[in-house]
Amino acid sequence: MTRVDALVIGGGPAGLMAADALLSEGRRVLLAEAKPSVARKFLMAGKSGLNLTKDEPSEAFHSAYGGSEPSLRAALTEFGTGAVQHWAVGLGQPVFTGSSGRVFPRAMKASPLLRAWLRRLDGMGLELRTRWRWQGWDGAVALFETPEGAQRVTSGATVLALGGASWARLGSDGAWAPVLGALGVGLAPFAPSNAGVLVDWSSHMTRHFGAPVKNALFRAGAMANRGEAVISVRGLEGGGIYPLTPALREGHGLTIDLLPDLSTGALAARLSARPRGKQSLSSWLRKTLKLPPVTLALLQDCARPLPVTPEALSSILKALPVPVAGLRPMDEAISTAGGLRFDALTPDLMLTARPGCFCAGEMLDWEAPTGGYLLTACLATGRQAGRSAAGWLNRAP
Structure with a gap:
């Protein structure tokens, strides 16, 4: 039997931040991680450049989380982008801030930051x-x-900072849900977020796999996002698509504005000003x-036969x-x-069904796009849960 002041279960950013907050209060903390090392998803996400947060006004930042539950909003207010x-x-x-407002460490990678944090x-x-x-509890144990x-x-x-249910090989497998569900804790079904879409391409698209569709406006339902997406073997993926996942989950169709800087009228005028003659339709449009080859191929694959x-x-x-x-x-x-x-x-992230147990990170029912929002909310809720746990200990007999 091991006895400690505080037990943190889960070694991602939320768990590490909770441990940091508890240690700062002078508490003895044991952090248990199921994988052979901590923060595996954090390291994977940082391989192509660790996007820490988004430098923008607080209201715009909070709006990225939809309605934003009061507890989440409070945590983000206490520990936001600054x-x-x-x-x-x-x-x-x-750190430095890119032209889009995204904030990165100058080293770009996650590993130097994680090493410094663990030290x-x-x-x-x-x-x-x-x-x-973690296998659950036996009474208080x-x-x-x-x-x-x-x-x-x-x-x-x-x-508890046990993650969501994506990237199971890195530790976020959602295996904790049945344990809490058995206590009668309210759970919302897991669903993919920030996900690519499946498209059954024709064989003509094969040579364009890996090519980006740049500077397009992607729409689904009432949601729209400007960016780029990559043509993959299985469909489309990338920052242009990911924020539309909530609308796509609801069954809304996906459309792409391939020339968002031109109105429909201006585009028609440009096409009318240059008669096609004997050119092929693709050659005339190019x-x-x-239009780059990947855009022409996408146009033909999704809308053939094209109107003239x-x-x-x-x-x-x-x-x-x-x-x-x-x-x-x-x-x-x-x-x-x-x-x-x-x-x-409770408002301080404690399970009402289990007093003294606090929760943080992606295991909570919130959703946000990529661009620094995910990591910031994990850090903020981890800090809040750790501080709340320290307060609980301070009030204990």
Whole structure:
């Protein structure tokens, strides 16, 4: 039997931040992680450039989380975009802001930041246990399956930061849901978020796999997002598509405005000003509108046979319907919607069904697009859960 002040289960950004907050209050903290090392999804996400947060006014930032539950909004107010940047700098990782407002560490990668953070936590006395998989509770005792056999831990407070249900190989497998569900805790079904879409391309698209569709406006239902998406073997993926996942989940169709800087009328006028003559339709469009090969191929694959009048062609170019066959599987999504409902928690993120147990990170039922919002909310709720757990310990007899 191991006894500690506080037990943190889950070694992603939310769990590490909760441990940081508890250690800062002078508490003895044990952090248990099921994988052989911590923050695997964090490291994977940072391979192509770690997007820490988004530098924008608070109201615009909060709006990215939809309605934003009061508990989530409070956590983000306490630890928002400015605080995230200050935190990274405090770990010896200077940051910079790109033209889109996205904030990155100058090193770009996640590994230098994680190493500095773990050194800090180790210096504060964190007891880290890897390959410890949580099995639930036996009364007040937390149970773990480990390479050394069954382990039992008692603590004055617990923080669960167990992740969502995407990227199971990196630790976010949603296996905690049945344990909490058995306690009668309210759970929203998991669903893919920030996911690519499935499209059954014709064989003509094969040579364009890996090519980006740039500077387009993607629409689904009432949602729209300007960016780019990559043609893949299985469909479309990328920052232009991901924010539309909520609308696509609801069954709304996907359209692409291939020339968002031109109105339909201006586009029709440009096509009318240059008669097609004996040119092929593709050659005429390429020369007249300077469309790249991937855009022409996409146009032909999604809307063949193409209309020939400038007006009808303009309408297709401004709202190309993509025959989406569904979203990529949840385990391939960047994040998930659903999880632990906020009405199962007190305002300070404590489970009403289990006093002294606090929850944080992607296991909570919130959703946000990529662009720094996901990581910021994980850090903010982890900090809030850790601070709340410390307050619980301070009030305990």
